[in-house]
Amino acid sequence: MAEQVRASYDSEPVLTGVSVDLIPGGVTVLVGPNGSGKSTLLRTLARLHVPDTGTVTVDGVDTCGLRGRELARRLAFLPQSSPIPAGITAHELVSHGRYAHRGALGRARDADREAVEWALHVTGTSEFADRHVDGLSGGERQRVWIAMVLAQQTGVLLLDEPTTYLDLRYQVEILSLVRRLADEHGITVGLVLHDLNQAAAYADRIVVLAGGAVYAVGAPDSVLTNTTIEAAFGLSVHVVPHPYTGRPTCLPYGHETVANIVEMEYQ
Numbered sequence: 001m002a003e004q005v006r007a008s009y010d011s012e013p014v015l016t017g018v019s020v021d022l023i024p025g026g027v028t029v030l031v032g033p034n035g036s037g038k039s040t041l042l043r044t045l046a047r048l049h050v051p052d053t054g055t056v057t058v059d060g061v062d063t064c065g066l067r068g069r070e071l072a073r074r075l076a077f078l079p080q081s082s083p084i085p086a087g088i089t090a091h092e093l094v095s096h097g098r099y100a101h102r103g104a105l106g107r108a109r110d111a112d113r114e115a116v117e118w119a120l121h122v123t124g125t126s127e128f129a130d131r132h133v134d135g136l137s138g139g140e141r142q143r144v145w146i147a148m149v150l151a152q153q154t155g156v157l158l159l160d161e162p163t164t165y166l167d168l169r170y171q172v173e174i175l176s177l178v179r180r181l182a183d184e185h186g187i188t189v190g191l192v193l194h195d196l197n198q199a200a201a202y203a204d205r206i207v208v209l210a211g212g213a214v215y216a217v218g219a220p221d222s223v224l225t226n227t228t229i230e231a232a233f234g235l236s237v238h239v240v241p242h243p244y245t246g247r248p249t250c251l252p253y254g255h256e257t258v259a260n261i262v263e264m265e266y267q
C-alpha cells in the first residue's frame with residue numbers, strides 16, 4: 001500500500017524509503033519507539049500527509065487520484081487525538097461517519113441509520129448516545145470516535161493508538177472487535193500500538209519502525225525477538241511464549257529485574 005515513501009515536515013525527512021503492505025482482510029500493527037514515524041506513516045496512508053516521493057494505493061488505486069468522498073468510502077482513519085467537538089451528542093458525531101455515503105441532499109437513509117446503530121452497539125456507546133461528547137470521560141469519548149470511523153463502513157480501517165484512554169476491559173474489547181472486523185468482515189486493518197504484547201496477540205503482521213525506516217516486518221513470532229526489540233527500542237527484554245496462546249510475550253528488564261538478577265548472582 002505504501003511503496004518507497006519519503007515524507008517530511010518542513011523539508012526535514014521523517015520517513016525514508018518506507019514500503020509497507022497491509023494484509024488484505026488482516027491486521028497489520030505498526031510499532032516502534034516514540035518519534036519513529038508511525039503516525040506520519042498512518043497519516044500518509046490516509047492521504048492526510050502528502051509524501052515527497054513514493055506511492056500510496058488503496059485497493060490498487062493511487063490515493064492521489066481519489067477525491068475526498070471517494071477515499072472516505074474506501075478508507076477510514078482515526079488519528080491519535082482530535083479536537084473535542086462542542087455541543088454535539090455522541091449519536092450526532094457517529095452519524096458524521098456516514099457523510100461520504102449520503103446522497104446529494106445529505107439525508108440519512110436506512111443503511112446509514114443501521115450503520116450508526118451497529119457502530120454504537122459494538123463499541124458499547126449506545127447507552128450514552130444522547131449525551132454531549134464534551135461531557136464524556138476520555139475512554140467513553142475514545143469509543144465514540146472509534147464508533148464514528150466504524151460507521152463509515154470502509155474496507156480499510158486505520159487506527160492510531162485506538163486503545164489510548166481505555167481501561168483494560170475496553171482495550172481488549174476494541175482489539176477483539178478489530179480482530180473480528182478482519183476475520184468476519186474481511187476488513188483490512190492497520191493500527192499503531194505501543195503495547196508489544198497486544199501487538200503480538202492481535203496482529204497477523206507486525207511492522208517495526210525505527211528512525212523513519214522499516215526495521216523489521218513479519219509475523220509476530222518472527223519479529224518480536226530479544227534482538228529486534230533491543231535494537232529498535234534500546235531496551236533489554238526477555239521474550240517468552242504466552243502460557244495459553246504461545247504468542248511472544250515481552251518481559252522488559254526493569255531496574256527491579258536487574259537488581260534481582262544481581263542479587264541472585266551474589267547469593
Ligand SMILES: Nc1ncnc2c1ncn2[C@@H]1O[C@H](COP(=O)(O)OP(=O)(O)OP(=O)(O)O)[C@@H](O)[C@H]1O
Pocket residue numbers: 009010014032033034035036037038039040041
Ligand atoms: N507536524 C509536525 N511538524 C514537524 N515535525 C513533526 C510533526 N509531526 C511529527 N513530527 C516529527 O516527525 C517525527 C515522527 O513523528 P511521528 O508522530 O510520526 O512519530 P510516532 O512514531 O508516531 O511517535 P509517537 O510514538 O511519539 O506517537 C518526530 O521526530 C516528530 O517530532
